[in-house]
Amino acid sequence: MSLSGCTNVKKKADTTDTWSQIVAKKKVVIGLDDSFVPMGFREKNGKLVGYDIDLAKAVFKLYGITPDFQTIDWSMKETELRNQTIDLIWNGYTKTTSRAKNVAFSDPYLTNEQVLVTKTAQNITSTADMKGKILGLQSGSSGYQAYIDQPKVLKQYVKEAIQYDTFNNAFMDLDVNRIQGLLIDSVYANYYVSHKSDPSSYRTVKTGFASESFVVGMRKGDKTLRKKINRALKILKENGTIDRLNKKWFGTTNTNTN
The missing domain is CATH 3.40.190.10 (Periplasmic binding protein-like II)
Structure with a gap:
């Protein structure tokens, strides 16, 4: 056009x-x-x-x-x-x-708010713990935009960021350690993790990004x-x-x- x-x-x-x-x-x-x-x-x-x-x-x-x-x-x-x-x-x-x-x-x-979901075994308890690690994001999401617009919250620590079409695909990579953290909407994270067979194997970390509507x-x-x-x-x-x-x-x- x-x-x-x-x-x-x-x-x-x-x-x-x-x-x-x-x-x-x-x-x-x-x-x-x-x-x-x-x-x-x-x-x-x-x-x-x-x-x-x-x-x-x-x-x-x-x-x-x-x-x-x-x-x-x-x-x-x-x-x-x-x-x-x-x-x-x-x-x-x-x-x-x-x-x-x-x-x-x-x-x-x-x-809603943006949270960081990790595997408990990674011992990640803050955004700073993502230093040198790989992060997952959904393409076109508000989380991706916040990540780019506010680099001091999380981006400054991350070694590499991978974009996914869906959070489902990102969670699959998180489960096999291709990524060590996933920036995701809290409503999705809470629902998804609570319906997993072992919710305790995941940790949800506050990020400091502003709450969203x-x-x-x-x-x-x-x-x-x-x-x-x-x-x-x-x-x-x-x-x-x-x-x-x-x-x-x-x-x-x-x-x-x-």
């Missing part, structure tokens, strides 16, 4: 309100990484489940709209959104200043869609739905939701 073509696509994304089209089709397309437990992932039978799956269905049920969940390359999520392949990014999507240049955000609905990402032109999602999130918070989902997926209602 030419430069002028790219500019036109971005202008359309920044100015076009697609709510009437979504209502007419009674369908909204949501892009996600379908391996991100517990936010959106495939069970062994292939069924798509997760916190964000349940929340998105509850939000759009209020408007008689059915979410159509599409698996995407997470590193290309903003491009997919801009090109209108998807209508929303909803999958443990973190609000950041760099993303705000191209994406509009819903109100925050969940708090999970939001829904959408095109800047979709002002009505943003208002509708924010209204629905408020309703679901007030009627106890969000607390029930927190209990279901995290075992507690205390998740620092906004």
Whole structure:
């Protein structure tokens, strides 16, 4: 696509309100990484489940709209959104200043942080203990961006950083010592480790990166869609739905939701 073509696509994304089209089709397309437990992932039978799956269905049920969940390359999520392949990014999507240049955000609905997961046998208890070691990161993740933007927290110690398409692949390399640490969302780490046969073989280390807010990402032109999602999130918070989902997926209602 030419430069002028790219500019036109971005202008359309920044100015076009697609709510009437979504209502007419009674369908909204949501892009996600379908391996991100517990936010959106495939069970062994292939069924798509997760916190964000349940929340998105509850939000759009209020408007008689059915979410159509599409698996995407997470590193290309903003491009997919801009090109209108998807209508929303909803999958443990973190609000950041760099993303705000191209994406509009819903109100925050969940708090997250970046943690370092290691094997207990490595005796890593701080980011400084990663000195000379190999770190795993997910491509296009907020953790990767924090790692690059704040090098004094972790990057200064690391010998090498390897990027992965999914955290599942990164965990496999962690288990066989190809990497010694994995920078990952706490919601993923807590859920994944707790479901392993030997959770005690993993250690989760605080990093010092600032806490993050999970939001829904959408095109800047979709002002009505943003208002509708924010209204629905408020309703679901007030009627106890969000607390029930927190209990279901995290075992507690205390998740620092906004």
